[in-house]
Amino acid sequence: MDAPLRYAGTGARDPSLATVEDRRAAMNAPLVAFYVGGFEAIGGIESCFEDLLHAFSGAAIDPALFVWAENLPQLRDLAASGTTVYRTSLRAGCRWALPDWLLLLRHATHLRDVDRIVFGKIPPRRVFQHMLGLLDRRPNGRPELLFITPYRPSELWSNGLPAWIGGAIDTMIVQSPDFTADLRAAGFGGRIVEMPYLPPKPAVAPNNAPAHDGICRLGFLGRLAPQKNLFYLLDIVEQLQGDAVELHLFGEGEHEIALRAAAAERALPAIFHGPVERAAVPAAIDSCDIFLNPSISEGQCLVALEVLSRGRPFLGSAVGAIPQILARGRFGDIMPLGDVAAAATVLRNAVAAWRANAWKPAAILDAYRTAYDPDSIAAEYLELLTGPSRRTDTA
The missing domain is CATH 3.40.50.2000 (Glycogen Phosphorylase B;)
Incomplete structure (x- = not known):
């Protein structure tokens, strides 16, 4: 127009x-x-x-x-x-x-x-x-x-x-x-x-970076609900025990109590941050290095766009419009459903790329600006x- x-x-x-x-x-x-x-x-x-x-x-x-x-x-x-x-x-x-x-x-x-x-x-x-x-x-x-x-x-x-x-x-x-x-x-x-969907945020360089302590901070942002398949996510993260990773979950929902119990029982490095107001979403994204979404059902997946708009890579299951989002640039990768070992391999490779400084926020932001x-x-x-x-x- x-x-x-x-x-x-x-x-x-x-x-x-x-x-x-x-x-x-x-x-x-x-x-x-x-x-x-x-x-x-x-x-x-x-x-x-x-x-x-x-x-x-x-x-x-x-x-x-x-x-x-x-x-x-x-x-x-x-x-x-x-x-x-x-x-x-x-x-x-x-x-x-x-x-x-x-x-x-x-x-x-x-x-x-x-x-x-x-x-x-x-x-x-x-x-x-x-x-x-x-x-x-x-x-x-x-x-x-x-x-x-x-x-x-x-x-x-x-x-x-x-x-x-x-x-x-x-x-x-x-x-x-x-x-x-x-x-x-x-x-x-x-x-x-x-x-x-209209992208929720314009592409903006992160205001801060996670601490440079060698720990790769994995983020999840969304409802702690059955659709999000978060017990499967715990299974995946468990495969990376000893790889210096932490899982940070931002959100609330009916599975929260059971997820907390499962993470504690397995001594997983999982931190539950509770619900996040929309104005605080950028800071939550900036605090992590890679975001994960193993959902069994999605639509556009606005969270993926919010994550990419802050220059962070996104790993998600091949549901909804996630494959089309990831195909528009070097934004991340698909995690298979129903195969913990294969999904853990995808995540392990992404963490290795992060440690090699291959995920550059500026490159993700440039591709995001072009695509959205x-x-x-x-x-x-x-x-x-x-x-x-x-x-x-x-x-």
């Missing part, structure tokens, strides 16, 4: 422009709803939407975010930067989809005038179908519906793409050709756009969300 993405100022709206119609007339901007549903303080798709909305501050788009969540600092920051946040606080009753029902019933009128709805999470089936019914009754018909995949489709829908989703979504935004292949194999006939320019990617999203509609029944 030729038009600049960002303009001077904070992006906050003129309070005299009280109505949607006033704002849209003043900005000549389409109204785009971003639906997340349950918004967690730390989460991949939540971070994706948060980064996009901040990037759109002041641009020719009028965004609204629909969430059920606590009154989180991230949501207050988004509201201050110009995003209208429609929020409900009920979090109980997920088994019966009560939070999603309350969010829809309380704020459905605000979907009346939207030009597009971008989903990061699809609501439960009955809620989604009720939403579609409301949208179909609009005088101007249903808006374009887009879905940004939070995981690889074959991992997200292991039994195949549900017809009630595939038949309603007009545009799927995916992060790799493998995701496209999954959707086509599942019978999705709508538009598919391959586009990475945030302004260019944000401009692509803006063009997609403000260009001609691609409603299935009018395309």
Whole structure:
């Protein structure tokens, strides 16, 4: 796009422009709803939407975010930067989809005038179908519906793409050709756009380096949850006992107590740092030498981008978009799943390269800047969300 993405100022709206119609007339901007549903303080798709909305501050788009969540600092920051946040606080009753029902019933009128709805999470089936019914009754018909995949489709829908989703979504935004292949194999006939998540951070040289004491500090950043496969990570690190390595885990989750016990039982050099606020993520990354992610399921894997943006190498399993990320530069390597010895060999080789000073932050940063320019990617999203509609029944 030729038009600049960002303009001077904070992006906050003129309070005299009280109505949607006033704002849209003043900005000549389409109204785009971003639906997340349950918004967690730390989460991949939540971070994706948060980064996009901040990037759109002041641009020719009028965004609204629909969430059920606590009154989180991230949501207050988004509201201050110009995003209208429609929020409900009920979090109980997920088994019966009560939070999603309350969010829809309380704020459905605000979907009346939207030009597009971008989903990061699809609501439960009955809620989604009720939403579609409301949208179909609009005088101007249903808006374009887009879905940004939070995981690889074959991992997200292991039994195949549900017809009630595939038949309603007009545009799927995916992060790799493998995701496209999954959707086509599942019978999705709508538009598919391959586009990475907006990189969460520009490439910045680390502010500090780990201590030069000969210890290679291995990092993990994320939820301590089953999907992350962290007991397998402990098995891998155990193979490197005596190689002067430490494992630093940044995060919390349902496996934390069991992981701590397993690490202590085996006398592994594992340090648990607890949850990390997003503002403190760069310092956490800078404190380690190599980052690891043996997940069994991923989407874009924003953590990989955050790690690379600080000039650190990344070793991850071949799930989600991780292979495509690592293929864009000399960023790291793939760790095999289900084979501790083979994965330990990959890690041991990476540690040896680190000791030989072969992982140079400047080289990683240069490759990252080339592969993931945030302004260019944000401009692509803006063009997609403000260009001609691609409603299935009018395309």
